[in-house]
Amino acid sequence: DTEVTQTPKHLVMGMTNKKSLKCEQHMGHRAMYWYKQKAKKPPELMFVYSYEKLSINESVPSRFSPECPNSSLLNLHLHALQPEDSALYLCASRHQEGPPNYGYTFGSGTRLTVV
Amino acid sequence: DQQVKQNSPSLSVQEGRISILNCDYTNSMFDYFLWYKKYPAEGPTFLISISSIKDKNEDGRFTVFLNKSAKHLSLHIVPSQPGDSAVYFCAAGSSGNTPLVFGKGTRLSVIA
Numbered sequence: 001d002t003e004v005t006q007t008p009k010h011l012v013m014g015m016t017n018k019k020s021l022k023c024e025q026h027m028g029h030r031a032m033y034w035y036k037q038k039a040k041k042p043p044e045l046m047f048v049y050s051y052e053k054l055s056i057n058e059s060v061p062s063r064f065s066p067e068c069p070n071s072s073l074l075n076l077h078l079h080a081l082q083p084e085d086s087a088l089y090l091c092a093s094r095h096q097e098g099p100p101n102y103g104y105t106f107g108s109g110t111r112l113t114v115v
Numbered sequence: 116d117q118q119v120k121q122n123s124p125s126l127s128v129q130e131g132r133i134s135i136l137n138c139d140y141t142n143s144m145f146d147y148f149l150w151y152k153k154y155p156a157e158g159p160t161f162l163i164s165i166s167s168i169k170d171k172n173e174d175g176r177f178t179v180f181l182n183k184s185a186k187h188l189s190l191h192i193v194p195s196q197p198g199d200s201a202v203y204f205c206a207a208g209s210s211g212n213t214p215l216v217f218g219k220g221t222r223l224s225v226i227a
Contacts, residue, residue, distance in 0.1 A: 043159065088156065090158050106151075106160070
């Protein structure tokens with residue numbers, strides 16, 4: 001298994017809803033990432049988990065809450081989002097050890113629309 | 116301050132010709148560089164990478180060149196095919212846990 005799997009692929013939610021995005025990988029990667037990508041922009045880093053511990057939080061609003069329950073799973077809990085939070089949310093993972101240019105893999109993303 | 120710059124937002128190339136996508140960086144701590152290809156509403160797909168100890172890496176139709184003194188890298192696609200039409204992101208990283216830094220992307224259109 002050489003993939004990062006993200007679910008759901010599409011999500012429409014109201015501003016008062018609570019929802020979660022899920023990311024899963026079984027490559028033994030111990031670094032996992034959440035990125036946000038708006039149209040015609042590069043991926044923008046949100047959070048980094050290293051060995052299941054949050055190591056980087058790029059000043060993301062508290063309405064986004066990450067969780068790493070185990071080494072294969074990464075969640076992003078969403079609550080009270082704004083329409084401007086609509087974007088493609090990407091999960092990525094890579095090997096913590098070894099050549100850094102290997103194993104950096106992205107999921108296909110969740111297209112989130114906040115109405 | 117952009118650490119990774121792709122100054123051409125778009126590029127059009129005739130099918131069969133060479134596509135050259137450019138990328139400049141400012142952080143001399145970067146020691147590896149990657150190119151990703153992205154279709155709309157999909158995640159980036161890894162294309163090719165190069166370590167800072169090399170100046171060239173080739174994989175089929177794709178070749179990446181690195182000029183460390185100029186802090187410049189380029190992706191050559193030859194021959195270009197219509198299926199290569201996508202947005203190409205240059206990314207750079209340094210050893211350890213530091214995340215990748217992405218350029219803004221170049222939209223390549225290969226015209227049949």
